Amino acid sequence: MTGRAVTGRAMTGKRKALALALLLPAGGAAGAQTCQDTRFEGTAYTVCDVRAGADLRLWLTAPDGRPVGSFERLRSMTGAQGRDLVFAMNAGMYHADRSPVGLHVEAGETLAPAVTSAGGGNFGLLPNGIFCIRPDGFAVVETKTFLAAPPACTYATQSGPMLVIGGELHPRFLTESESLNIRNGVGVTADGQTARFAISAGPVNFHTFGRFFRDVLETPDALYLDGSISRIYAPELGRNDGGGPLGPIVGLLAPAPE
Secondary structure, three states, rough: OOOOOOOOOOOOOOHHHHHHHHHOOOOOOOOOOOEEEEEEOOOEEEEEEEOOOOOOEEEEOOOOOOOOOHHHHHHHHHOOOOOOEEEEEOOEEEEEEOOOOOEEOOOOOEEEEEOOOOOOOOOOOOOOEEEEEOOOOOEEEEEEHHHHHHOOOEEEEEEEEEEEEEEEEEEOOOOOOOOOOOEEEEOOOOOOOOOEEEEEEOOHHHHHHHHHHHHHOOEEEEEEEEOOOOOEHHHOOOOOOOOOOOOEEEEOOOOOOO
């Protein structure tokens, strides 16, 4: 990366209000849809909000023992259980065999351990972090802080780098970085009651992506999930991004029929 390291300033009230207004559905009532499109500094983004208590899950392996790997296969799995898939997104970095690079928890069971060491690539750009799903809310926590007092996560995924940490951008982000990619991530509101997933429609650098989470989505803690492989399934918006096989997938299930 090249450029000059700058913390970045919050958006002006006018620009921020405009960006937030674009996230609202036509009727003006927030929450009418799970996913919305918006723009920030000339780039389009899709944002999907999930409230605490909703059936948000992580998937890695299908019942046949093979990786789920795609939105189509996940839809088939959940449909066979009588559940509609509301939205889904790739949920963390993975090895060639599609196993998670870091911590992966499903239904309270740890399927892959956390990694704390620095290393190459974005995952090793410390601090990285963990997204935790609990019955009563959500959290994005820096990895070493998480491991010092592990919360009881029903589902969890580790990725990196952290985008926003306690309201501050990752210290190694550069305003003028030429490392540009389509990117996706997740942030959590200050009250822990809303998880906000976002994917850019065009290439952005980490500094811009982090500011989008901090200044527009108002998430004081946010985590990068991945880059060039980033994809989303959002049928409300006609999105079903194709591509190569995926590793961990996060998705929201509609309530079970009565």
